[in-house]
Amino acid sequence: MHLTRILLTKPKASEVLTAYLKQCNEPPWTSYFVKLKDVKNDQPGRSHFNWTLDTGTNYHILRTACFPYMKYHCTKRPYQDLRLEDIFFRVLKVMNLGLPMLFYGLAAIKLITHQEEVFLKGKKSVFIYFLYKEDKGSQY
Template sequence: MIKIVKILKKNSAFIFQMAQFSSKPTASEVLTAYLMQCNEPPWTSYFVKYRSVKDDQFGMSNFNWKVGSSNYQILRTGCFPYIKYHCSRRRVEDLGVSDKFMRAIKVVNLGIPCLLYGLAATQLIRHTEIVHTTKGPVTIYFLLPEHKGSHH
């Protein structure tokens, strides 16, 4: 047992690095990285697979998100096998009531429309892009290619 502890102590930095390397980025890191990668676009709308990220924004449906010099109003929903993000560069607003309302609608509908949206998206997605994160590249998905910098 003492020999195992010594080996672990000796190699703990390597083990920690391997654990970090193998872990997934958070959904919020992908969101921030993509918006920065696109030079803070006026808007964007994309899907990311649940299995590609740690879902650190679970339960958040409508919220403000600061990136660089911009604020984004985010509409977010789980639509298995994806998480869907719609991001609009806008001023900061109190979105608390809207967030609670959207969550309530999802609960009342038992998430069925969200599931159907995700299943339909698996057939409708036509474009992908790579987002570079601290945990490695993540593929995000689009129904159509976006014209970067265009307005709604």
């Protein structure tokens, strides 16, 4: 019963992010969507921030909700203070009432052509979605 409850618990969005970057052997970049209903949003309000893996590899993350998804764009880069950029992107989202991201999410429903499964220890795996299949390890 306890194991069943663990397996049915939604993973945190950050767990999916970390697991996918490791699953792909820390690619130079990636850009994916995850369904909002499949994860717990444990990074609310964060738009541009550093994400450092336990291996020491750092990524700059651009993140936004675009209903019915959460969009992540990840680039392997050295740690940098991204607080001003984070505030800037949040202000832009508020100023435009989030409408561009809503339309992007709705368009993505039709534009997504590829999906991959992210495996999480002790939790149900999650599918993430791509506009096109990425060449893992490609610089661009």
